[in-house]
Amino acid sequence: MKLGFIGTGALTSAIVTGLKSAADNSVPVLLSPRNEEIAAGLALRYPDVRVAPDNQAVLDSCDTVMLAVRPQIARDVLSGLQFRRDHHVVSLIATLSREEIAALVAPAEQVTKALPMPMIAHRQGATIICPPNRRTSAFFGRLGKVIEVEDPSEFDALSVVTATFASYFKYLDTIHGWLKEHGVADARAHDYIATIFKALANAPETAPDTGFMDLAEDYATRGGINEQVVRELTARNVFAAFAESLDGVLRRISAGAAPRTGPPS
Numbered sequence: 730m731k732l733g734f735i736g737t738g739a740l741t742s743a744i745v746t747g748l749k750s751a752a753d754n755s756v757p758v759l760l761s762p763r764n765e766e767i768a769a770g771l772a773l774r775y776p777d778v779r780v781a782p783d784n785q786a787v788l789d790s791c792d793t794v795m796l797a798v799r800p801q802i803a804r805d806v807l808s809g810l811q812f813r814r815d816h817h818v819v820s821l822i823a824t825l826s827r828e829e830i831a832a833l834v835a836p837a838e839q840v841t842k843a844l845p846m847p848m849i850a851h852r853q854g855a856t857i858i859c860p861p862n863r864r865t866s867a868f869f870g871r872l873g874k875v876i877e878v879e880d881p882s883e884f885d886a887l888s889v890v891t892a893t894f895a896s897y898f899k900y901l902d903t904i905h906g907w908l909k910e911h912g913v914a915d916a917r918a919h920d921y922i923a924t925i926f927k928a929l930a931n932a933p934e935t936a937p938d939t940g941f942m943d944l945a946e947d948y949a950t951r952g953g954i955n956e957q958v959v960r961e962l963t964a965r966n967v968f969a970a971f972a973e974s975l976d977g978v979l980r981r982i983s984a985g986a987a988p989r990t991g992p993p994s
């Protein structure tokens with residue numbers, strides 16, 4: 730595989746970093762020159778990562794091309810490039826449909842959508858792939874879990890999960906702030922929350938057949954303090970409002986109107 734990237738930003742940097750930390754990391758990488766600083770930094774760090782003079786040079790030298798520009802400029806950038814029939818194009822632009830991308834990269838015949846997350850830099854997390862593709866799965870499988878889906882609407886629904894990361898940290902920050910207000914030292918509060926939530930995050934994987942609500946109930950002793958918080962938040966429609974926000978994100982993603990996806994949004 731000769732791997733090229735059109736768009737060298739946060740996500741490309743994370744993928745290349747994850748790739749080059751893997752045991753079998755011999756895939757040579759050619760980066761488009763923007764962002765200049767990120768591309769130069771990666772090329773400096775890894776001997777088989779180079780920066781091409783322009784986007785077309787990436788295509789001309791590579792068989793697999795990952796598209797990692799922001800959705801707003803994707804049409805302009807891609808329509809100016811000459812793709813080959815034998816290019817395998819992997820679009821990371823979650824909000825543009827596979828059909829739209831396929832039209833922009835014609836005559837390339839193999840077009841796959843993939844949704845990795847920035848934690849791929851540490852070879853953690855999961856990449857959603859649609860439609861299933863052996864080579865794309867093998868590539869991302871070295872960098873974390875791969876979830877292949879046939880149905881684009883399932884891909885869109887799964888991608889809504891990535892809109893919840895900031896709320897998750899806001900939730901932890903609420904607990905942190907509350908602890909500080911109640912006299913707990915900043916670092917101690919942070920350490921306690923980070924350790925406890927890391928352990929909680931392990932629970933679904935260690936008990937894959939246990940539903941999330943079953944896990945919740947394991948902690949929600951009748952009349953206990955966990956039950957109290959769930960009951961009070963439920964009564965205030967906090968969870969219903971959260972689900973409504975997910976509906977809104979899905980509408981935005983499905984309409985292709987989201988300015989960008991993922992945690993940095």
Ligand SMILES: NC(=O)c1ccc[n+]([C@@H]2O[C@H](COP(=O)([O-])OP(=O)(O)OC[C@H]3O[C@@H](n4cnc5c(N)ncnc54)[C@H](OP(=O)(O)O)[C@@H]3O)[C@@H](O)[C@H]2O)c1
Pocket residue numbers: 735736737738739740741761763764765767784796797798799800802806821822823824844845846847988989990991992993
């Ligand atoms: N970050 C995430 O967590 C995440 C997760 C899933 C999917 N995605 C998707 O992945 C794509 C990239 O996201 P990102 O977070 O990596 O965005 P980003 O950090 O903004 O990177 C985009 C890169 O594209 C470059 N660029 C601008 N114009 C270009 C051109 N004409 N030709 C080539 N490159 C050009 C930019 O360079 P300059 O800095 O020089 O403008 C920038 O480095 C987006 O479509 C996003 O929706 C991102």
